[in-house]
Every structure is written in C-alpha cells, then in structure tokens.
Amino acid sequence: MAEQTSIPLIQVANKRYKVLTESQNGQYESFSLESEVTGKDLPTTPDEIAFLRGKEIIVLDSVKSGKGRTAQNDFCSNVIEPIFHQLQISARIIRTYSQESVAQHAQSLAATNPTTIVIFLSGDTTISEFINNLNQSCTDSSQKPSLWLLPLPFGTGNAWTTSLEIQCPVTAFGKFLQNKLSPKTFPLYKAIFPNQFEIVFFIILSIGFHANLLHLCEQHRFHNLGVEKFRIAAQEILESYKLDYPLIIPGQSSPSNFAYFALINTPHLEKTYKPSPKSDPLKSELHVLGYSAALTKPELIEKIMKGYSTKKGDDISADGVTYKPFASDFDITFDQQASSASKNAFEICCDGHLLNMIELQQEGADFDGRIKIRFLDQYSSFDLKVLTIV
Structure with missing residues (x-):
C-alpha cells in the first residue's frame, strides 16, 4: 500500500509551502507542491532567501536514474521549478539522458559568478561523471571560483548521499532553501x-x-x-x-x-x-x-x-x-x-x-x-x- 507523507519545505512571510509525497516500498511514486496562508509571518525572512540570489544555480536532473521520471514523480518539474518561480530564484535546468551528456555539461561549465551551486537529482555515477569531466586546469586556490554540489538521492544505491546523512530529497532541499546546509570540503x-x-x-x-x-x-x-x-x-x-x-x-x-x-x-x-x-x-x-x-x-x-x-x-x-x-x-x-x-x-x-x-x-x-x-x-x-x- 502506498504511503502518503506531508513534508514542510519552507515558509516565506505568511505563506507556508510543503510537499506531499507518495511512496511504496521505499520508492517515491509522486511529489506535489502545496501551499497555504498561515495568517502571520513566520519564520523565514527575505534576507534568508537572498543568499541564493547572488549565486548561479544549476539543477542537473539525470532523468534515467533510479526508477526514471514520470509526470507524478518528477521532482524537478513538480517541486523545484514551481518553488523557484514563487521565490523568484533564477536557475538553469538541465535534463540529461546519458553519461555523455553529463560529461559535456561538466566540460563546458564556466564560472559566471563567484559561487555556482549544482543540485543533482541523480545517483552516484552521474556525480562521478560530472566531477571527472570538470576543467582540470588548477589555479591558485585563493582565486578559484566556488562550486558547491547538493546531491539529492534519486539513484539506486545513493551511497554518497546516505553517507552524508541526506536521506530524503524533500527535507534536504528544504534545508537548502532555508540556508541550513553548510559547504564542506570532501576528499577525492x-x-x-x-x-x-x-x-x-x-x-x-x-x-x-x-x-x-x-x-x-x-x-x-x-x-x-x-x-x-x-x-x-x-x-x-x-x-x-x-x-x-x-x-x-x-x-x-x-x-x-x-x-x-x-x-x-x-x-x-x-x-x-x-x-x-x-x-x-x-x-x-x-x-x-x-x-x-x-x-x-x-x-x-x-x-x-x-x-x-x-x-x-x-x-x-x-x-x-x-x-x-x-x-x-x-x-x-x-x-x-x-x-x-x-x-x-x-x-x-x-x-x-x-x-x-x-x-x-x-x-x-x-x-x-x-x-x-x-x-x-x-x-x-x-x-x-x-x-x-x-
């Protein structure tokens, strides 16, 4: 039997957003974004969302990862794009269908801002393919633009996200919007x-x-x-x-x-x-x-x-x-x-x-x-x- 869960996402002024999920056997079958007016302003302020507006945001959706994408379980279309639209956050959406397309996007990535954030809707192999195809010309570390990765678990194994204690894509994405995630150096x-x-x-x-x-x-x-x-x-x-x-x-x-x-x-x-x-x-x-x-x-x-x-x-x-x-x-x-x-x-x-x-x-x-x-x-x-x- 499918299990339905309502997960809080973010509140801006007096509007509260949440995501209704439906899952079966640990696999997400659907995501839908919902909102309600609360009558009073709580607890997120415009200043807390402003931290995203000075950064380039890329959403990389590996559409064949995990169980693939349907109209119901498309997290990017059903949650990320509408909430970014509501919050007036600019982002570039990239849907990839092969390792080759992931590699091409990584190779062509050029910093247009001091900080670029890539949100991965994928499994581990897509992230690996992306990292392996980044421009490898090393410069002085103090002069390098920042590239922050946010992996959301949409693969089969999800070894990296699970080990980083990122279990639920909705919860992790909500913490991202609320500025409750920290950039950490990771080993390669x-x-x-x-x-x-x-x-x-x-x-x-x-x-x-x-x-x-x-x-x-x-x-x-x-x-x-x-x-x-x-x-x-x-x-x-x-x-x-x-x-x-x-x-x-x-x-x-x-x-x-x-x-x-x-x-x-x-x-x-x-x-x-x-x-x-x-x-x-x-x-x-x-x-x-x-x-x-x-x-x-x-x-x-x-x-x-x-x-x-x-x-x-x-x-x-x-x-x-x-x-x-x-x-x-x-x-x-x-x-x-x-x-x-x-x-x-x-x-x-x-x-x-x-x-x-x-x-x-x-x-x-x-x-x-x-x-x-x-x-x-x-x-x-x-x-x-x-x-x-x-």
Whole structure:
C-alpha cells in the first residue's frame, strides 16, 4: 500500500509551502507542491532567501536514474521549478539522458559568478561523471571560483548521499532553501592505470565479488529485473566464479588472496548497507576492505551480509577480514597474468564505472597489474565543496 507523507519545505512571510509525497516500498511514486496562508509571518525572512540570489544555480536532473521520471514523480518539474518561480530564484535546468551528456555539461561549465551551486537529482555515477569531466586546469586556490554540489538521492544505491546523512530529497532541499546546509570540503582520489588512463573517485574502487556483481548486472538479461537482479547475479557469481584474486596491498610484499576487495571512502554503499562503518565521507582516508578467498562460501556470504547490521564506528576486523585505513598515496597490484586467469578476474568497479585491467594496459608492453592510488589536494579549476547537514 502506498504511503502518503506531508513534508514542510519552507515558509516565506505568511505563506507556508510543503510537499506531499507518495511512496511504496521505499520508492517515491509522486511529489506535489502545496501551499497555504498561515495568517502571520513566520519564520523565514527575505534576507534568508537572498543568499541564493547572488549565486548561479544549476539543477542537473539525470532523468534515467533510479526508477526514471514520470509526470507524478518528477521532482524537478513538480517541486523545484514551481518553488523557484514563487521565490523568484533564477536557475538553469538541465535534463540529461546519458553519461555523455553529463560529461559535456561538466566540460563546458564556466564560472559566471563567484559561487555556482549544482543540485543533482541523480545517483552516484552521474556525480562521478560530472566531477571527472570538470576543467582540470588548477589555479591558485585563493582565486578559484566556488562550486558547491547538493546531491539529492534519486539513484539506486545513493551511497554518497546516505553517507552524508541526506536521506530524503524533500527535507534536504528544504534545508537548502532555508540556508541550513553548510559547504564542506570532501576528499577525492585518483586511480591511475598502466596505459595512463585516470579516474577520480570518492566512494569506492572494487575488485572481486562487488566488481563482478556490477559487471554481470550490465548484461541485457538483467535489465528488466529491478533490484532482484542483484540477488540472481550474486547467486550466479557464488556458484560459478572462482573468487580468488591475488593482490599486493599496501604494507605487504607478497600477495594476499581475496574473494572481495574494495577501497572505500563512504560507510554506506546503499541506504541500509554499511560495509565500512569506520569510513567518513568528509575525511581524506580510504579503508582497504578485503574478504579472504580462503573463506567458505557461507562464511563469505556472512561477512558480506554483516554490512546490513553494522553500526557507525564498528571495527569489523576478524579472521578472514582485512580492514585498514590509509591516508596517503599507495599502490594496488594484481599478482597474476592476464593469460593465466579468466577475464572476470580483472574486473574493476570505480564509483559505478565498469573497467577491466586487461583493457587498461600500455600497448605493446607486458601485462602490468599495478593501480596507483593518489590522494588529491587540488582538483579542477573550481574550489569544490558539498552542501551537507553533517
């Protein structure tokens, strides 16, 4: 049965705005903006809204993210555009239909004001695509224009927003209008591959089970299965994949064999799944999380599923579990040759981007299994921050 909720948005003078939502199984089915006259002025004043008028505002709606957009669940059309119109706030609305269009808009972004705010109605991969395609010419940090990101959770996993404690898009957008969000610096990391291909990430880089799962789910046969595809694909991987990946990790000269391996910056990978409870999305620190290939299949499943019951700050170190923080540059190395293992042994997932180490080699050179992980102090021609309540 659908659940209806009325969520306060903002009050200006004597007019109170709220959003009526309808959701089912945790998914929003509809948003509608409503208003009422209260008879007295409370508590927002014109001065509190003025902070938005001196900034360039861009709304980037990845219309295929999550369940996609319908006339009923279109948050941009039903809430953002009408409330901006009512409050006389100028904004540029961009609807994107592919990763390529996100990349094009990021590449062409030029600062016209000291501060630009981009509101994302998307999942994590769209934000990653945007960040990776920003103008990367670094200037003196004191001269950089500010670029503030406001991520609203409209994807499937929403790892970043959940980890930033942005759970409800209406509540977060209301706090934005009320000037109750703060711009915070957030860490970025770069993975550099043998052919010098680079990708910037801020959530996860995985090898093994997690990467295998995301790669397998891209096959056409899974496209219409919704979240059920993950259960089916996971079962197939457990039954038919070797899940034994030798990797040389920081502080070790010989390889360790993993079934699951990840470099994680956020505690959450989805709303209820917290595999790295010591991670902090605003702290420049990557946790190495690895589950040993020596674990039996039931033991591996138990370790993976533990992420649904962990609490913030838990230490999940145990037999068969590697869990360590790193705060400076390091390397990860595949310790096997491409000719000696199946192609899925080299699958990588980096913030939703699906890669394969075999395809990231320098042409004509011997196989090189090293991935350089670099912590970024400066990135792009903007001073990047995320708007958050944390």
